[in-house]
Amino acid sequence: MILRPDLAIIADHVDPGARVLDVGCGDGALMAALRDTRGVDARGLEIDPANVARAVGRGLPVIQGDADLDLAGYPDASFDYAILSQTLQTCRAPDQVLDELLRIGRRAFVSFPNFAHWRVRLSLLWGGRMPVTRLLPEQWYDTPNIHHVTIDDFRAFLAGRAVRIEDAWFLSKGGARTSTGANLLAEHAVFLLKR
Template identity: 80%
Template sequence: MSLRADLAIIADHVAGGSRVLDVGCGDGALMAALRDSKQADARGLELDPRNVAAAVGRGLSVIQGDADVDLAGYPDASFDYAILSQTLQTCRAPDAVLGQLLRIGRHAFVSFPNFAHWRVRASLLWGGRMPVTRLLPEHWYDTPNIHHLTVDDFRAHLKERGVAVEGAWFLSGDKKTTSAAANFLAEHAIFLLRGTNQG
């Protein structure tokens, strides 16, 4: 089974043999890939009990938990990589979750849909309605996305907090696009950040 495009980028940039925490790991697809191809010691935290069961069924170490609450229990720098993929915008307190991620991981991957993509803008401008796209398939009333951020919002947030960016990738569909116009052209962003307790 092939990985979703953002997960494939993350998997390509995780060093072999790393300790990894995948927060909001879904059914464990990324964890399984990291275990099998990178010999990573991968652990997962997932809110949905059906996804937890699917991941455990793959032989993965996943517990049911909430990123907004349960990350505080992990020790500082306890993982080489902490990963939050397509989950930040669903958190009740995304700034606090990001802070926890940077505390417990020597490096942190964060990926999210870009709500400033031109299709989103066009839907609001010409249709006057919240967009429904391939990456944002839910309607306004049933979406898990409660914090709508853009690439430029996230870049500004990192700068304000002095968070070092070690890498960034931007996707239009499943293909990489330029970083220069990412706020307009990218549907999806992936950032690799330096943890606050990197040794």
């Protein structure tokens, strides 16, 4: 199974045998890979009922729920990792969701599209309209992305909340790139966090 590049990074860095909660797990692709290649005990929470059905069809323990509403019921430190991949920017209260992730998981992976990428900036500058790109394909009125976060925004947000960055990866065109100039040059970011 070929994973999306940010999911592949996460899969490569989850300890074998770990307990994982994948929040916004989609169709369960990451959970299935972790189960099959790392022996991980993975659980999922997904808002879209069609994705829940696909994940359950893969034999995965996924429940329908909303990251903004349904994380409070999980006990403290009940997972080794809490994962939020390409979901942060769709949450109504991303600050609260991040607090819940770091309460539930001993560590948290967070990945998101970087809205400060040069193509997004150029689209706004020259076209004067919200960008539609390969990685952000929806029109402004139809996008699930309600918080347009940048890498620098996220770093400042974490610093203000005493959250430690254990590692970070930056992606462009599906491949890894260095952290130099990442806010301008990276299309996606993946952070491993700990409180």
